């Protein structure tokens with residue numbers, strides 16, 4: 057369970073990125089965080105794994121006060137939380153499997169870290185993770201020979217290999233085409249349902265968010281203005297989240313569904 061209690065985040069330059077945030081996210085939920093650019097979506101998800109520190113309030117993960125963690129405790133805590141970025145964050149000049157094996161580095165004894173020699177068990181786990189996202193056949197291919205969608209799946213496999221309870225995804229499909237985006241979103245959904253891993257995703261594509269997430273959190277100017285099930289989201293709610301700028305989007309969505 058992730059719990060925000062009156063969370064506030066102010067950046068050193070004075071920008072109030074989050075205000076009065078109160079949320080409870082249960083294990084295994086698939087949550088999409090939506091809102092205009094600059095609304096505070098990235099800040100919200102990055103506070104969960106302490107990439108950003110909150111200014112006031114309390115942030116609890118499984119009853120542990122995240123703000124109180126220090127040094128090694130933060131590193132151990134982060135092992136339970138996978139992070140997926142828009143830009144994949146892979147080492148592109150090496151193979152897929154080596155990128156996945158990186159997730160085991162913190163667990164290795166010093167000599168293995170230095171020599172880069174992984175155990176058979178680690179290699180099997182890495183291959184298993186690649187299998188889960190359907191790219192086992194690419195294990196020994198260099199990352200720069202893969203498409204964007206395949207690269208995002210490698211990033212997902214690397215995260216899975218660390219056996220997380222929670223995956224935070226910051227705009228994971230922003231640089232992908234619609235077909236590839238669907239494949240990657242299907243992977244997220246499968247992982248969420250089959251492995252009961254919580255997924256908290258910051259996303260600009262409203263229609264994709266509504267299709268895949270069970271719950272939508274709408275942020276406007278750092279405040280939660282909607283929190284509810286995806287199928288309860290109406291045009292009126294979207295207008296509230298996006299400050300009246302979704303008329304066109306929504307009517308094009310309605311037009312599209314009328315043609316189906």
Ligand SMILES: Nc1ncnc2c1ncn2[C@@H]1O[C@H](COP(=O)(O)OP(=O)(O)OP(=O)(O)O)[C@@H](O)[C@H]1O
Nearest residue numbers: 067069071073091092093094095096097098099100
């Ligand atoms: N490191 C920082 N220092 C100062 N201000 C920041 C910093 N990071 C973000 N902000 C500001 O905090 C606010 C929220 O930013 P955030 O990146 O969380 O929004 P977002 O909803 O994720 O936007 P986008 O969809 O464009 O990524 C914005 O006003 C932004 O300019």
